[in-house]
Amino acid sequence: MRKILIIGAGQSGLQLGLSLLAEGYQVTLMSARTPEEIRGGWVMSTQAMFHQALQTERAYGLNFWDGEAPAIAGLHVSLSAPPGQRALSVIAPLDDPGQSTDQRVKMAAWLELFEERGGTVHYQGVTTADLDGLTRLGRYDLTVVAAGKSDLVGVFDRDPARSPYTVPQRALAVSYVHGLAPDPRFPAPSVGFNAVPGLGELFVIPGLTRSGPCDILFWEAVPGGPADRWQDRLDPAEQLKLTLDLAQHYTPWVYDRCAEVELTDARATLSGRYTPTVRRPVAELPSGGLILGMADVVISNDPITGQGSNTAAKCAAAYLEAIVRHGDQPFDRAWMERTFEDFWARAGSSVTNWTNAMLAPLPEHVQQILGTAAANPTVARRFANGFSDPSDFDDWLMDPGKTATYLASV
The missing domain is CATH 3.30.9.40 (D-Amino Acid Oxidase; Chain A, domain 2)
Known part of the structure; x- marks a missing residue:
């Protein structure tokens, strides 16, 4: 049985951990806080999630709040x-x-569920030295860092080509x-x-x-x-x-x-406040061990488009698919980089480019889209559903020429 270590108990880390358990993996998760501490803590995000992301939770029976959260x-x-x-x-x-769903409610419940379903949890903060020791001992086949609000993000290098803001x-x-x-x-x-x-x-x-x-x-x-x-x-x-x-x-x-x-x-x-940043997905520790970053560890966008939890859920689903498909082969650097690049191509680049564009003054063609949407339900509906699938924006919202073509068609 392959052994996976996940650092971080947020949307991506817990979703990946729970889905790996369901697929028969032995999973250890490290959380800086207990469920009681999470429930009693400060709010952590706004976490509006849309259909595509919610479906990745439903695939593994993690949708406990469908009947309680306002639709x-x-x-x-x-x-x-x-x-x-x-x-x-x-x-x-x-x-x-x-x-x-308030992450204090959701993550506390998921963390308890993770233990109920046989996962191992160590309640402690994790430093780079801790990670170095864990990878040096070779206890795990793969180590994934999903703690985007921790100091561990510092071990992942900023990707300047994908990070326009400083x-x-x-x-x-x-x-x-x-x-x-x-x-x-x-x-x-x-x-x-x-x-x-x-x-x-x-x-x-x-x-x-x-x-x-x-x-x-x-x-x-x-x-x-x-x-x-x-x-x-x-x-x-x-x-x-x-x-x-x-x-x-x-x-x-x-x-x-x-x-x-x-x-x-x-x-x-x-x-x-924080700087929107895309980081390189693989970090090498002093001992030579490799760790894979996921979700907001490597793609940390501004929340202006409400995509943080959506991206985290989709990243968890994409990494799960890649891990299961890889079978018994080693999780080497080439596999880690390919896994991230596949996710970047499928979802990461679209949401990042769209979010960064929304931080700037709206260009004329986007103003034209919104002006048309005010009177045209077809355009309004397509705009709304792009929050579930931001890759659709590549086809009509992100380029003035494509916008003109689309608006002429409707």
Whole structure:
């Protein structure tokens, strides 16, 4: 029986670990926190997931929240120009619903399930020296690093050809709330994407948290701009107040829904900023051992397109397929690099290019798409479903010529 070591207990690490167990592998997972610590901790992300990614979970029976999490029916895109006035509104339905389940709920449950199904968990932080020792001893056939928020990402070299940014492009502030009134233009649960050119974006995401259904208010502020007020970590109540103050000023149609808003719990906020980076997938440790990076260890995009958990789930599915297909052959550098490049070609490059493009001022042809989508349900629906399959954007949204051809056809 082949032995796999996974470092990290997030979306990609746990999904890969659980699916490998189901395929008959012996899997050891290292987690910095216990399920109790995860449940009682701070929120970790916004994690809106769309159909393709959710299907990778369902394939292994990991979809425990399908009946509890609000079924996200679509996107409501609003453009504020000038700030405070809505100039554009696009109602974009999804063919299949999405969902967002608080990772404190999901990862704690998956971690417990991993042990119940026979996986081994070591609850400890892992350093580069620890990894070097583990690979030197040769206990495992393959070591995968899925801890994108740990210092271990530093052992993976930045890929400059795929990393156009060297500084953060947004300041991020997340607040989980109860009491948000429905969107009067799209009353079904939907992701609100409210863009304020030059200042940033306010997202509204229906979700499920420890205390039941909720909404997530998520500001992405252009660094140095008027909405960049998150340089220091704020008290949760202060962060929510600032979130609402900015909404009142720049997106009043969202603020109008917030009369009864309150935080879901005492640790319902998150803030920070990081530089979008693509890293090389294989790292060599001092002893010569090789480790394979996955998900946000190697593809760390800005959350402006809501693709972090989606990419992580798809990466877990792609790596699982490659591991099983490889059989008893050695997991050497060539296999590791090929496994990542296959995933990059299938999913990683499309989502990265699209996300990086969304961080810049919208080009004229994308503005034309949104303007058309406001009145054309076919275009609106295709735009929404691209969040499930971003590779579709390559065929009509990422290139002005292809955009013109597509819009002429509809």
